[in-house]
Amino acid sequence: xxxxxxxxxxxxxxxxxxxxxxxxxxxxxxxxxxxxxxxxxxxxxxxxxxxxxxxxxxxxxxxxxxxxxxxxxxxxxxxxxxxxxxxxxxxxxxxxxxxxxxxxxxxxxxxxxxxxxxxxxxxxxxxxxxxxxxxxxxxxxxxxxxxxxxxxxxxxxxxxxxxxxxxxxxxxxxxxxxxxxxxxxxxxxxxxxxxxxxxxxxxxxxxxxxxxxxxxxxxxxxxxxxxxxxxxxxxxxxxxxxxxxxxxxxxxxxxxxxxxxxxxxxxxxxxxxxxxxxxxxxxxxxxxxxxxxxxxxxxxxxxxxxxxxxxxxxxxxxxxxxxxxxxxxxxxxxxxxxxxxxxxxxxxxxxxxxxxxxxxxxxxxxxxxxxxxxxxxxxxxxxxxxxxxxxxxxxxxxxxxxxxxxxxxxxxxxxxxxxxxxxxxxxxxxxxxxxxxxxxxxxxxxxxxxxxxxxxxxxxxxxxxxxxxxxxxxxxxxxxxxxxxxxxxxxxxxxxxxxxxxxxxxxxxxxxxxxxxxxxxxxxxxxxxxxxxxxxxxxxxxxxxxxxxxxxxxxxxxxxxxxxxxxxxxxxxxxxxxxxxxxxxxxxxxxxxxxxxxxxxxxxxxxxxxxxxxxxxxxxxxxxxxxxxxxxxxxxxxxxxxxxxxxxxxxxxxxxxxxxxxxxxxxxxxxxxxxxxxxxxxxxxxxxxxxxxxxxxxxxxxxxxxxxxxxxxxxxxxxxxxxxxxxxxxxxxxxxxxxxxxxxxxxxxxxxxxxxxxxxxxxxxxxxxxxxxxxxxxxxxxxxxxxxxxxxxxxxxxxxxxxxxxxxxxxxxxxxxxxxxxxxxxxxxxxxxxxxxxxxxxxxxxxxxxxxxxxxxxxxxxxxxxxxxxxxxxxxxxxxxxxxxxxxxxxxxxxxxxxxxxxxxxxxxxxxxxxxxxxxxxxxxxxxxxxxxxxxxxxxx
Numbered sequence: 001x002x003x004x005x006x007x008x009x010x011x012x013x014x015x016x017x018x019x020x021x022x023x024x025x026x027x028x029x030x031x032x033x034x035x036x037x038x039x040x041x042x043x044x045x046x047x048x049x050x051x052x053x054x055x056x057x058x059x060x061x062x063x064x065x066x067x068x069x070x071x072x073x074x075x076x077x078x079x080x081x082x083x084x085x086x087x088x089x090x091x092x093x094x095x096x097x098x099x100x101x102x103x104x105x106x107x108x109x110x111x112x113x114x115x116x117x118x119x120x121x122x123x124x125x126x127x128x129x130x131x132x133x134x135x136x137x138x139x140x141x142x143x144x145x146x147x148x149x150x151x152x153x154x155x156x157x158x159x160x161x162x163x164x165x166x167x168x169x170x171x172x173x174x175x176x177x178x179x180x181x182x183x184x185x186x187x188x189x190x191x192x193x194x195x196x197x198x199x200x201x202x203x204x205x206x207x208x209x210x211x212x213x214x215x216x217x218x219x220x221x222x223x224x225x226x227x228x229x230x231x232x233x234x235x236x237x238x239x240x241x242x243x244x245x246x247x248x249x250x251x252x253x254x255x256x257x258x259x260x261x262x263x264x265x266x267x268x269x270x271x272x273x274x275x276x277x278x279x280x281x282x283x284x285x286x287x288x289x290x291x292x293x294x295x296x297x298x299x300x301x302x303x304x305x306x307x308x309x310x311x312x313x314x315x316x317x318x319x320x321x322x323x324x325x326x327x328x329x330x331x332x333x334x335x336x337x338x339x340x341x342x343x344x345x346x347x348x349x350x351x352x353x354x355x356x357x358x359x360x361x362x363x364x365x366x367x368x369x370x371x372x373x374x375x376x377x378x379x380x381x382x383x384x385x386x387x388x389x390x391x392x393x394x395x396x397x398x399x400x401x402x403x404x405x406x407x408x409x410x411x412x413x414x415x416x417x418x419x420x421x422x423x424x425x426x427x428x429x430x431x432x433x434x435x436x437x438x439x440x441x442x443x444x445x446x447x448x449x450x451x452x453x454x455x456x457x458x459x460x461x462x463x464x465x466x467x468x469x470x471x472x473x474x475x476x477x478x479x480x481x482x483x484x485x486x487x488x489x490x491x492x493x494x495x496x497x498x499x500x501x502x503x504x505x506x507x508x509x510x511x512x513x514x515x516x517x518x519x520x521x522x523x524x525x526x527x528x529x530x531x532x533x534x535x536x537x538x539x540x541x542x543x544x545x546x547x548x549x550x551x552x553x554x555x556x557x558x559x560x561x562x563x564x565x566x567x568x569x570x571x572x573x574x575x576x577x578x579x580x581x582x583x584x585x586x587x588x589x590x591x592x593x594x595x596x597x598x599x600x601x602x603x604x605x606x607x608x609x610x611x612x613x614x615x616x617x618x619x620x621x622x623x624x625x626x627x628x629x630x631x632x633x634x635x636x637x638x639x640x641x642x643x644x645x646x647x648x649x650x651x652x653x654x655x656x657x658x659x660x661x662x663x664x665x666x667x668x669x670x671x672x673x674x675x676x677x678x679x680x681x682x683x684x685x686x687x688x689x690x691x692x693x694x695x696x697x698x699x700x701x702x703x704x705x706x707x708x709x710x711x712x713x714x715x716x717x718x719x720x721x722x723x724x725x726x727x728x729x730x731x732x733x734x735x736x737x738x739x740x741x742x743x744x745x746x747x748x749x750x751x752x753x754x755x756x757x758x759x760x761x762x763x764x765x766x767x768x769x770x771x772x773x774x775x776x777x778x779x780x781x782x783x784x785x786x787x788x789x790x791x792x793x794x795x796x797x798x799x800x801x802x803x804x805x806x807x808x809x810x811x812x813x814x815x816x817x818x819x820x821x822x823x824x825x826x827x828x829x830x831x832x833x834x835x836x837x838x839x840x841x842x843x844x845x846x847x848x849x850x851x852x853x854x855x856x857x858x859x860x861x862x863x864x865x866x867x868x869x870x871x872x873x874x875x876x877x878x879x880x881x882x883x884x885x886x887x888x889x890x891x892x893x894x895x896x897x898x899x900x901x902x903x904x905x906x907x908x909x910x911x912x913x914x915x916x917x918x919x920x921x922x923x924x925x926x927x928x929x930x931x932x933x934x935x936x937x938x939x940x941x
Contacts, residue, residue, distance in 0.1 A: 030052065061095060101193075104119075140337065148208070149259055157176050158258070172290060179724075199224035237253060239255070243702070295702075327374035331656070341854075346698060349683070374600065392579070396576070407438040434589075440585045482560065610638070616688070633674065651676075659673075705740070739772035
C-alpha cells in the first residue's frame, strides 16, 4: 500500500499555477458542497485526501483505524481529514466500487482557487477510472436503466443497458407480472451492477417500490434520476449521432418500443455519452430477447452458489470459482456472463459440448492453448477502449502487434488436430475466424515492424526507429554513445569495488531515480565511507547509489531522450491513429479468444475433477426426462476432507415429476436437491457434468426457495420472505421449469405451515406440472403419493441404533426403499414407500455439544409433547380410558404378530401391507376388532 502521505498545509495541488488558498477557505468550500452519497476524493497530484464523514469511512475501510485522521483548520472549526497514497487510492477504488458498491467523485483544481469534478465512477460506470484500476475488473460493469408503465393489471417494462467497455446499447421491452419476475431474471442474466431508476421522493409509488425491492435484493446499486430524464423527445436524434449504422434511427424497429427508448434516454444522459465526440458513430443498438436464455431469480443464484459470496473461504465454494480456469481477463468476464445466461437452444448447447469434448479428448491441444497461447493475451477490450478514448500510446500499439503475431500460433495448433470428429467444429468456431482476423491485421504488423524500434523493447523502450528521420538518427547515435559510456562506468565501478558486474552490481534505469547502480544488501558495505559513491536509497532488493560521472551521463541521456521523444512525437501520433482504426478487428478477436478460453476452462475442470465429468445427453424443451447416475455436487466434492457420497436422480414425466425428500437434519437433503439444479445449469451452459451418466431435458427457468432470513430493517420477517419467494415460484413457473424447495412453512405455526406446504405442493403437481423437488420435515406431506401418481417419496438414509440413546449414523444416501431399523414406527413407515418419519433434531444438538442439561430438557419436553399429542388424539376417538386401554392391548397384539411374520421375511412393502390386511381379517382377530370401538375410531382416523 505504501507509506501514508502527511497532510500538507497547502490545500490546492503543488502544481497549481496560482496562489495557495488557506485551510479555512477550503473548509468553507467543502462544507458548502451539496449532500451526496458518493465518496469525494481530492487529487493533490502526488497523493489524495478525503474529508468529513468520507475521511472516517476511508480510515475504517483502508487503514482499519481512525488514528490516521487529522484535524484540518482551527480547533473551533475542524474538518476531519485523511490522506491516501496513489497505491492506497487504487486499492480503495477497487474495494469501494466492487465490494461496497459505492459511488466515487474525484475532484481536481480546474480554475483559480476552484475545485471541480474531474472523474466520476460507480459500479456500473467505470469509464473515468479504468486506468486507475489497471484493468483489474473481473466482470463487465453492466449498467441498466428501467422504465415501467402500469395500467390496471397490465405491466410493461422497458430497459436499456450498456457495458461501457464495449460500445453497445441493448434494449428490451416486455410484459411482466405483479412480482416483476421477468425483470428480476433479466438483471440476473445481464449481471447488472447498477440500475438507473426514476426517482420517487415521497416513496408513494407502489410499483416503483416493488422494483426497488427487487434491485436491492439482487445487491445492485440504485441511481435515481428525475422523471424528465426519461423523456423520449430527443432520443431519435441522440441515437442518430451515436450509432454506427447509416440507417436513420427512426427506421430502426427498436424505436417503436417507447418504454425501452425512455430508459435509453435516461441512460444516455446518465453516462453523458453525448458530451464526448469520440462516441459519435461508434455505438451499436441491439434487441435482447429475454426468452433465449434460462431464467434465474435471485434465490436460485444464491441456492446454486453461482457466484462467489463475501464469506467464501475457497474459490471452489461457488460454481464460478470452480469453473474459472480461464487464462485471460476477457475469458473470465465471459464465463460470468455465460453462467447467468444458460442456453435454451438444443443446437447451441450441443455445439458448445462438442467443443468441450474436443479439448477433453485432446490433452495436448488443451495444454498448448492454456500454457502457450492464451496466457499471453492481454485484455483486448480494455486495449481497444484506450485507442477509442485517445489514451493510447506507442506501448499500446506494440501490445496490439504482439497479439497479432501470436495468432498464427493458434491457427497452427488447430490445424494440427488429427481427429476428424472435432476438426470441423473447431474450424467453424475458431480456425476460420482467426485466419480472417490474421489477414486483417497484416497491415498493422507491417506498420509496427516498419516504424517501431522492436530491438529497444528489450530495455522496455517504446520508440520510433531512428532510420525514419535524419534528426532521429543523430539523437539515437548520441543516446547509443551515452549508453556505451554508462556501460564503461559500470565496469569501472565494478572493478573498483571488487564486485561482479550483473551478478552483484547492477546498472538499472529506475522509474524514480533514472540510471543508477544497485548493490545487493549483503555487499552494500563496500561503498560505505567512500566519498566517490553517493547513496540514493536502500530498499529490499538492495542499495541504490551513483557517481559523479554517472550523474553527468544520466543528465545528458535524459536530455537526449527528451529531444528524441519530442522529435518522434508527430510520428508516434500518426502510428497510434492508424493503429486505432483496427479496434473493430481487435474486438472481434477478443470475442473469439474469450469463447475459446471459457471452453478450454470447462474442459480443464471436467478432466481434473476427483471423478471426471461426463458429456450429458440433452433433450429438447418439454421432451424427455432428467436421469443422472452417481450425481455429485461439483463444489461440495472439491472441499477439503470430504468424500462425497454419490446419488442417482430420476425425474420422469408422469411417474416422478415431484420428489418429496424427507430425512434427518444434516442428512444431505439440501445438497441432493441443489446439486440437481447445479447440474442442470452446467449442462445448459455447455459444460460437462459431475455424473457417471447423464441425460437432461432443457429447463426454461430454475426457481428456488432455500431458506429465508429475517430482514427486520426492511420490515420483512422470515415467513414473509418465504412467502414472497414462493409466490414468485407459483407465478413464474411453467411446465418446463425446475423448482427447488428446501423447507417451507416453518416460519409459522406447525398447522399453518403444513397446510401451506400441502396446498403449494398440490398446486405444483396439479396445475404447473413441472419437475420439482421438495425437501421437508413435514412427514405427513408424503401422503401426496397416494393421490398423485407423478409424486415420488425419497428419504435420506440414517442408521438408527438404540432409540433411547438416539444413536444415529448419517449415510448421506438417498433411497426410495423402506428405511431399515425403524420398526418402532413400522406401520407409519410402511404405508408409503420411502418415508423417513424422524428429524433427529436433538441428535444434531448433541453433535454440536449442547450442554447436557439442555439436551435432557429437550428430550423431556419432546416426550411431553408426544404425550400431549396423544391425549388430543385420544380425545378425538371419543373413547373412554378403559376402551382405549383395552383396544390398545388388542391392537398391540395384532401388530406384534404381524411384525413376527414380516420381519426378516424379505417381503416387499406391498406384500407386508397384504399380510397385515390378511391378519386383521383372520378368524382369531376379525370379530374382536370389528366390535372394538377404539380400533374402529383409529381406523377411521
